[in-house]
Amino acid sequence: MSQNILRHELIGLNLEVVKSTDSGLISTKGRxxxxxxxxxxxxxxNGKEITLVKEISTFRIQFESENVVKIDIDGRLLVGRPEDRLKRKIKQLYSY
Structure with a gap:
């Protein structure tokens, strides 16, 4: 599932910053x-918009289908144009 998220459209999903080099961003939530x-x-x-740099954060992304699924994704894996993520080979950062 975590590799599929890299090819998934992120717009419209709920997201929370769970780790960041900018401590002020941790626990930031929104759509x-x-x-x-x-x-x-x-x-x-509250309706305010905030811009987050992908490379410095780890995000918890929430999917809602039959069940609510939350996945933590290292922002470094998301760097790049959204349309190019479909074509890109996924470099494995962690061994599972």
């Missing part, structure tokens, strides 16, 4: 409303 090569734009519950 992804835009994605660029290096950033994600979240709309927080």
């Amino acid at each position: 992804v409303i835009n994605e660029t090569r290096n950033t994600l734009v979240l709309e927080k519950e």
Whole structure:
């Protein structure tokens, strides 16, 4: 499942920052409303938008289908244009 998320559309998903080199971003939650090569734009519950740098954070992404599924993804794996993630071979950062 974690490799499939790298090819999944992130816009519209709920996301939380669980780890970051910028400690002020940790626990930031919201819905992804835009994605660029290096950033994600979240709309927080209060309606404010915040731009997050992918490379410095680990994100907890929530999927809602039959069950609620939460997956932690290292932002370094998300760096790149969204349309190019489909074509890219996935470099394994961690051995499972």
